[in-house]
Amino acid sequence: MPHEVRAVVATAKGEPVRVETISVPDPGPGEALVQVQACGVCHTDLHYREGGINDDFPFLLGHEAAGVVEAVGDDVTDVAPGDFVVLNWRAVCGECRACRRGRPHLCFATHNATRKMTLDGTELSPALGIGAFAEKTLVAAGQATKVDPAARPEAVGLLGCGVMAGLGASINTGEVGPGDSVAVFGCGGVGDAAIAGARLAGAAKVIAVDLDAAKLETARGFGATDTVDASEVDPVEAIRDLTGGFGADVVVEAVGHPAVFEQAFHARDLAGTVVQVGVPDPEMRIDIPMIDFFGRGGALKPSWYGDCLPSRDFPLYTDLYLQGRLDLDAFVSETIALDEVEEAFAKMERGEVLRSVVVIGGGS
The missing domain is CATH 3.90.180.10 (Medium-chain alcohol dehydrogenases, catalytic domain)
Known part of the structure; x- marks a missing residue:
């Protein structure tokens, strides 16, 4: 019935x-x-x-x-x-x-x-x-x-x-491990969950990146050890400064925007991993010189549902x-x-x- x-x-x-x-x-x-x-x-x-x-x-x-x-x-x-x-x-x-x-x-x-x-x-x-x-x-x-x-x-x-998408982006896709440095671009619900996941996995440094100061403050509550206001500074340079000049071991892009993805790509360590969990519009495209892709190790990994x-x-x-x-x-x-x-x-x-x-x- x-x-x-x-x-x-x-x-x-x-x-x-x-x-x-x-x-x-x-x-x-x-x-x-x-x-x-x-x-x-x-x-x-x-x-x-x-x-x-x-x-x-x-x-x-x-x-x-x-x-x-x-x-x-x-x-x-x-x-x-x-x-x-x-x-x-x-x-x-x-x-x-x-x-x-x-x-x-x-x-x-x-x-x-x-x-x-x-x-x-x-x-x-x-x-x-x-x-x-x-x-x-x-x-x-x-x-x-x-x-x-x-x-x-x-x-x-x-x-x-x-929340699962963010947790999984760090833990399952990014394979964050003890002592790693992690940067998360975008501090909405998914990004904050990625921050929480990174801390659960034992990351030593978790850097939150956003344009909104209030969101960055909230991100600290989920475990961010450092914050970068991308409206005021170059986030790539800021992340390098916070990681001894190397870049982060794992960078999570939780925005879904080509410009942010490019920043995430350059903010990782040479052997680091970029995880894209932000959902882009179908019309968006990524334009990265192949020599930049070829010249950096690590991995680029989409994360669907974490x-x-x-x-x-x-x-x-x-x-x-x-x-x-x-x-x-x-x-x-x-x-x-x-x-x-x-x-x-x-x-x-x-x-x-x-x-x-x-x-x-x-x-x-």
């Missing part, structure tokens, strides 16, 4: 989102029905509303979420009704050759739910295959990762996208959060209701918040 629930829907390009009553079907084989407790407001949701992803309107927005499994379909064994879960937008199989080699971002068998949620009979396109600005949502069971229910939904739900394996990483970082070793609460700028998402988009664009988090049910 379909479930009638309230949800945030983007019906047309650039139009304000609306809270509508949608229909969510019971789960089919390999699917799970989840009661959403909390969902973060991510830039990707705004990109959907603006038509920046595709034009498959209407969209059911929201994807950084935690909640409780209400029902599962046939052939589901990893989660069961009553489990507390964090949702992920890449339901990796965990079993193919890419996953077994520790490369889940190359998984050959990612999947979403096949049954469709609808608005007045029209099929909805769920953001990143999730659609969690809703009282309930339907996902592939592999998109629901069981974690410790003692965790606060508003905090651990953020592992579902931006190269994470949700079944491995979400429980791990939830446990670190509960142990007080990873402050996920610090990413939650405010909690809001479903009908405040449009206002949250405006705050996000103005740089006033790291994350607004919609609390729907069961949050603290």
Whole structure:
């Protein structure tokens, strides 16, 4: 029997989102029905509303979420009704050759739910295959990762996208190790998570780079040992000065802009690694002389979703959060209701918040 629930829907390009009553079907084989407790407001949701992803309107927005499994379909064994879960937008199989080699971002068998949620009979396109600005949502069971229910939904739900992207950029992609120097360009939610990840991995020096002094101060709270205001100084030279003239061992580009990427490229040590986790526009291009690329060692590595394996990483970082070793609460700028998402988009664009988090049910 379909479930009638309230949800945030983007019906047309650039139009304000609306809270509508949608229909969510019971789960089919390999699917799970989840009661959403909390969902973060991510830039990707705004990109959907603006038509920046595709034009498959209407969209059911929201994807950084935690909640409780209400029902599962046939052939589901990893989660069961009553489990507390964090949702992920890449339901990796965990079993193919890419996953077994520790490369889940190359998984050959990612999947979403096949049954469709609808608005007045029209099929909805769920953001990143999730659609969690809703009282309930339907996902592939592999998109629901069981974690410790003692965790606060508003905090651990953020592992579902931006925070995991940043943590993974440092730990999984950048392979930051004890004693390393790390520079992070861009101190929004993803950049701050990269800073936190670098400190978790044992980096001795973590340099935060941004144009906004307030964001740089916030970055210190996540573990930055030094800050560089790129509106006042050349960040490349500043990073070299802070690293004995060598450049950083790992540089994380969390902006998604060619000019920033070029700065990151030149701010690394000759044998260092550049990790790009900032999402660029499709039209952007990188123009670096080949001799510069050839003449420097190290590596240039894109990081998609922090190269994470949700079944491995979400429980791990939830446990670190509960142990007080990873402050996920610090990413939650405010909690809001479903009908405040449009206002949250405006705050996000103005740089006033790291994350607004919609609390729907069961949050603290």
